[in-house]
Structure formats: structure tokens, C-alpha cells
Amino acid sequence: MATIKEIEPIVLYEQETDARWASYSILVRVVTSDGRVSYGEAVPTLRILPVVSAVRQTARAFLGRDPHEISAAFYEWYRQDFFLSRSFESATALSAIDMALWDLKARELGAPLYELLGGKLRDRVKVYANGWYGGCRDPQCFAEKAKEVVARGYDALKFDPFGPSFNSITSEELRRAEEAVAAVRDAVGDDVDILIEHHGRFNANAAVEIAKRFEPYRPYFMEEPLHHEDIEGYRKYRSLTSARIAMGERLISAKEALQYLVEGLVDVIQPDACNIGGVTGSMKVAALAEAFSVEVSYHNAYGPVQFALEVQLSAVTPTLYRLESFYDYWPQWKRDLIGDPFRLSQSSVEVPRGPGIGVAVNERVLEKYRAEPSEIPVGEEPVWVVRGTWR
Template sequence: MLLSASLHMDSKISSVEILELGEKGREISSPWSSTILLVRLTTSDGTVGYGEAPTTLMTLPVKESLREVERVFSGKNVFNVERNVKEFYKHSFYLSKSMEATSALSAFEIASWDIIGKKLGAPIYDLMGGQINDRIRAYANGWYSNCVTPEDFLNKAKQVVKMGFTAMKFDPFGNNFDSISKKGLRNAVAIVEKLRDGLGDDVDLLIETHGRFSTRAAIEAGRALEEFNPFFMEEPVHPELEVGLAEFKRYVSIPVALGERLLNKTDFARYISEGLVDVIQPDLTNSLGILENKKTAAIAEAFGVPVAFHNAFGPIQTAATLNVDYTIPNFLIQESFEAFWPDWKKNLVKSGYKLENGYFTLSGRPGLGIEVDEKIIESHKVDGMEPFDENEPPWVVSGTYKE
């Protein structure tokens, strides 16, 4: 009883630091290789926790939203995660529709759990029901920079397999957007066929569509790629076209994955219960953090739907996501950009998790389990908008948005 009282007495959030990190002079528009937004919380007894927010062409709006969340969380007991989140929900009128607001709130929620774990001397996964998965199968993303032709893709894919990955995701659609040309369709088919023939059936191929297509174009693309047995097709239609997903699933047998643009468990419950998705991909950094996504995974489990968390930003996000992966029985596979990050991002976290031979493992240390390199934070602080390339959207892998 006395221990509990003491813990809570020293658990007020006394300091909030909002950090934008990058590397000036070599940034490219893709967020997985450029900017990071972090929040660093400190409690009254000096315990520090880190959270992360996404930056896809909205760095400054999210940064301002972090300051709004700060007004609610400052001085609050860090242990009261649900209460603090609900308090912001009460004040944030557009939270259910604003990715800027949910992203900012997610960063504070993740940092809170990092502190809670440290104070209790336990990894977050032990506080979320304990470990059910011993190691986490990863799929590679970000590996296909500057790939345009089938030969480009296969040459790089072989290197990915040598790293130990047994699955990889890629976008074979070049600069086709909304519609797909006959040439674009032929090239996409040629790329996937080249990879299937060159890598064999034991490597899973995950098709990234980036929500770029109308319903008709998505169906054309999906039907053309079915014969290569993709693991799933991610965001086949524009994100607002929920009715298009139902139409896509009528004509295409490839499993549908989506979720990086859904903001809470209620959004996921709707998609799942209406049969619009086969694999959910929540992003902890924009869908209210760790506890909300544990709940989302439970909803999916009740419908027999597996979880493959979206994970495209930085190592704090990865550590948070892995802590949830460890605890969910319906875990499927985990996205990983780690091997293809710039050096500063690779080194931002000194230790805490490992990626070896295509599998993640966590350190088991308290909280997120990571050790952040404060020198890299200090040397890579930036302020401003992330890079912009008028010829290439920030959601593609660099050098691939070409005919």
C-alpha cells in the first residue's frame, strides 16, 4: 500500500519536450527515411519516457497538436493512462476524425507506458497480459528504392532474402494513380512475376497499393496479380471508398489488408464487422497508442482477423509495436524498414530490440525496453516542414514513382 502511494506521488508529468529530428542536406520525402517526431515526458521523480508520432507531410500540424496534448497531460498522474486519454478526448472536438490529434495523443500515451514500465520494473508486454509470441516474424519494406524494371526489383529482392527475410512488401505500380494504364498493368504483372519466379514460393510477396486506385482500377490490378499468390494486397482502393472494398472483394481473391489511416478501435470494428478487411494494420502512432491497439487486436481476434501492425517511422514506434506484438494471439507479421534506414535513425536507439534473420526480439528491459542515444537527439534536432518533392508523393519509396 505504501509502495503504491509512493509510486503515484512521484508520478506526475512535470516536463514535456517535443522533438523534431532529421538530417539536413540528405533528406528525401519518404517519411521512413527523413523526419521523426518524438515526445519526451519526465515525471516528478525524474523518470523519462519516449513516444513517437508520424510525419507524412503533416510534421508541423502534428507538432502543434503535441502542444495541445501537453496542456492536458502536464501535471497529470502518468499511471492514469485511460483517464488522461479520455480527458483529451473530451476537449478535442475532432479527435475521431483528426489524424493530427490522434497522432499527438498516441505519442503521449506510448511515453506514459514507457514510464509506467520503468517505474514497475517490467517491460510493457508483461503489463499487457504477458508474452504469447517468442519472436516476431518481420517483412522488409523500403528495400526497393529506385526500382522501376522487373530486373531492378529482383536484383534488390535477392539481397533482402540474403538478409534473412522470408517476406517483403513492395509497390509495383509506378506512377499510376486513380486509374492504371495497360502499360502500367503489364509492368506491374511483369515485376511480380519476376519476383515469384526468381525467389520461389517460399518467399511471401506483399503488394502495396498505397490507396492509390479507384475501385475499377484496383479490381483490374488485383485480378491480374492473383495468379502469383500474394500474401495480401494493402489498401487497394482510395481510403474513402469503403463501398469499393466490398466490390473489390467480390471479384478478387487476394486478402485485403489496411488500417494505417484508421484512427481508433471503433473504426476497425466497423471495417471488420462489415467484412471489408482480411488483415488489419493499425499504426500505434496514430490510432491512440498501446492500450487502444491491444483492444483493437482483441476485437479482430473475436472475428478471426489477424494483425500486422503498420510500422514506417522510427525505432520508438518499433519498440512500442513489438511490445504489443508479443502479447496478441492473432499476430500475423510485422512491417520493418530498419535495415534500410539512414544511419542516424538506425543509431537513435542503442539497444532494446534486435532484428536478426528476418525476426524481431525484444530486450525484456522495463518500459519500451530501449536505450535512446541522447547525443543523436541533440545533434539531429531540426525545425520545419519535412522535405517535399513535387514529382513524387511522400508515401512512395523514393525513386519508384516513374513510368
């Protein structure tokens, strides 16, 4: 019987791009005793060093185990790590390993991942564009770039118009944000979904004011309008606005997701396979979302292994809205890492039918961009915004 022989975190880096986190990827390579290899992906952001360390520690619970026993290994780490439910680093390490094991199992069976998850509900997955507005600080820039996004074939796009606002928002900042949203709506017309990214930065009063000002522009959803942990703020926002709420990229367990679902505080939930528990955790959240009649839109920002895996997840998710996509706005090396297989048509991508997640990691590209784990400099512009938009 083959066992898990090696689990290695690999940091990849090229150059600064439209967000510093987009310049990095953390892949997690799983190797079995009979030589089979698969990859998962972890979250970089400002946490590269602690995430790499967490992967190495989490690996100790998986080494020597049967790679087929994914659930058993998942719950063994749940048993071992007393703080898993409160540790992003532990959660993303577990998620990446879980992703790799599901891909490994599907490859061994010669089946696409979606077949192991019950079979696909759709041949193509609708996507929305993100990462397209680098450097935009005025309405004209947002409008011009939004037109380019639509010209590529997208009929939904997301953007953050809030500049340097954090927690509260001044009248002048709100005016500038509204002008950007109005310009985008005018540029793309009424048949394109516009999605407003708040990056979980506002208190309840500011978020409510923003929602009311943006109503005329009919955003499909308002993403993370409040700080993630502000449950009371979400209750206030729900009671005072008619906005459709999207959130979930910072959730690290299905039980945490349930807190928002059971109170009706989310309309479009956005689990991220890289920190919700990989395939195992994602499927639990998708099932909960269906039970609460909530749409699912997987958060999908970090890299190509995550993208390919979440295309598979999206294919089997009953209440799917769309999959987030930075794919066309990443540096080229990230697409080359998996052979650049995804082509947009009618704002959707085809679900690969090959074994596992349907793509293979190019080892030459991986070795070319392999980097030593290191700290990321902290500057005035946070790493979580699209570069050049913090004004």
C-alpha cells in the same frame, strides 16, 4: 506524488533517403516532476508543423496529471477534443503521449511492457521487409534487390510496383507492374511471402483488375488496394476478387476499425500505434481482430521508438501475422537512436526483456539530429512512396 511536468515534441532530421518521410522522426518526450523521462513517437509525413502544434496543444490536457492514470488521461482528451475522431493530428499527438506513458509506467515497475499487457505469447516476432526497393523502376531491379532481402534472412517482403499510377491504371502501367511482381516471385521462389503495397491509391475497377492479374503470383495480401475511405469500393473489391485484403495504417480509432471488421472488408488489419491511440488504442484493435478472426500486422514505418514499442505489442497479439520492418533500410542514425539492438534471425527479431519498451533513447544522437520544425517541399513524387519509384 509525481506528476507530468513537461511534454515536448522533438523533430529529428538528417538527409534525404529512400522516402522523404523516412528522413524525419517526431519524438515526444514526457518528463515527470521527479525527473523520469520517456518517449513516444508521432507521424511526420507532410504534417510536421501541424503535428508539432497538435502535440503542444494536447499536452495541456496531460500536464500536472498522475502519469500512472493513462486511461483517465486518454479519455480526458477524448472529452476535450470535439474533433478527435476526425483529426489525424490530434490522434497522433494523443498516441505519442500514450506510448510514452505506458513505457514510463513499465520502467517504474521494472518490467517489460509486454508484462503489463498480460505477458508475451512469443519470444521472437516475425517480420517482413519494406523500404528495400529504392530506385527500382524495372523488373530486373526489383528482382535483384528482392534476392538481397532474402539473403539477409527475410522470408516475407512488401513492395509497391505501380510507379506513377493513381486512381486508375493504364494497360501499359498494369503490364509493367505485373512484370515487376512476376520477376520478384521468380527471384524469391514459392516459399517467400510477397505482399503488394497499393498505398490506397486506386478506384474499385482498377483495384479489381490488378487483383485478377496478380493472382498467378500468389501474393499473401494486397495492402490498401483502394482509397482508405472508399467503403463502397471495398465492398465491390471483396465481392469480385479472392484477394486477401490488408489495410489499417490510416485508422485513428478502434471504432473506425470496427467499420471494416464488421463488414468483413479486411483480412489483415494494420493498426499503427502512432495514430491509432498508442498502446491503449492498439490493444483495443487487437482484441477486435481476434474476435473477428482477422490477422494483425502493425504498420511500422516511422522510427525506432515506434519499432521497439510495436515489437512489444506484437509479442502479446494473439492473431499476429508479422510486424512490418523498415529497420534494416532506415538511415543508420535512426537505429543508433536506440542503440541498434535488433538483429534479424530467421525473419524474426527477439523481444527485448528490459523495462518498458526494452530500449533507451540515446540523448546524444537525439541532440545531434534535432531540427527545427518546417514545411516539407511538395514535388512530383509523393512523400509516401519509396524514393525513386515514381516513374
